[in-house]
Amino acid sequence: MGLNSYLVVSALLFGIGTFAVLTRRNAIAVLMGVELMLNAANLNFLAFWRFLHPAAMEPQVFVLIGLTVAAADAAVGLAVVLNIYRDFGTIEVNRIDTLKG
């Protein structure tokens, strides 16, 4: 399979993740959408690595850092969500609208 098929799959996955971020009311579902988008980005990186520069190390290092950021993002994001749930009693993103705690 050529590079273009991977790019199309990755674009579709990114678009689906964006849809989740735009439409979901639950903050955890929004985070799931962000995880889908990060996966799409990693897929794109590895597809370019495989088809354009299979000997280069930079894309792999980028993907590794991306995975680290995704893990940190999930941990901190979910901790924030738990804190919001404790304070507001809900994690619906359009009902959390006060800046003062």
Next chain:
Amino acid sequence: MNAPGAQIAFYSLSALTLISALMVVRARSIVHAGFWLLPCFIGVAGLFAALEAHFFFVVQLLIYAGAILVLILFAVMLTRDAAHPRHPQSNRMGWTAGLICSALIIVSAGLLTRQEWSVTAARPADVAGQTRALGEALIGRYVVPFEVASLLLLAALVGAIVLAKAERGPEPAPPPLADLGGEAREPAGAE
């Protein structure tokens, strides 16, 4: 590379990934959406294997399908009341968001596939060579990004613990040490 086996593997892995991603987005219950993430992550891991990125195949399974998924499911269970299945899980912007996302997909896929990429016929190294090269790059040329990533993980770890720690009222003052000793010995003497 264009063997029929590889094509079948690519199409089935892509279908698995995209269909379960759609189910993540559209599932009525947040718990179902969380569990649909698992086939999606496994499909992406399979695509990594099809790209001959063997190390990232394993890492994807361990970190996404293992750690992040469990973390997300924990958070779903801990905020269970807000996740009642009868409650609508999506807002009323479905059509607008669908249009925006379709435009995003069409534009980005169109731009990316229209480009003339200079694809090489070279193949990446085998599993051992690739992993060894990545490890050497991480402790050699890219040691600074590697250390920054580890600092980021440490900060995220501490931050998550501080944020998620249950808030309690002020702790009751511990009794003086003499009383503690007395209490500990008392049951034996009292009876």
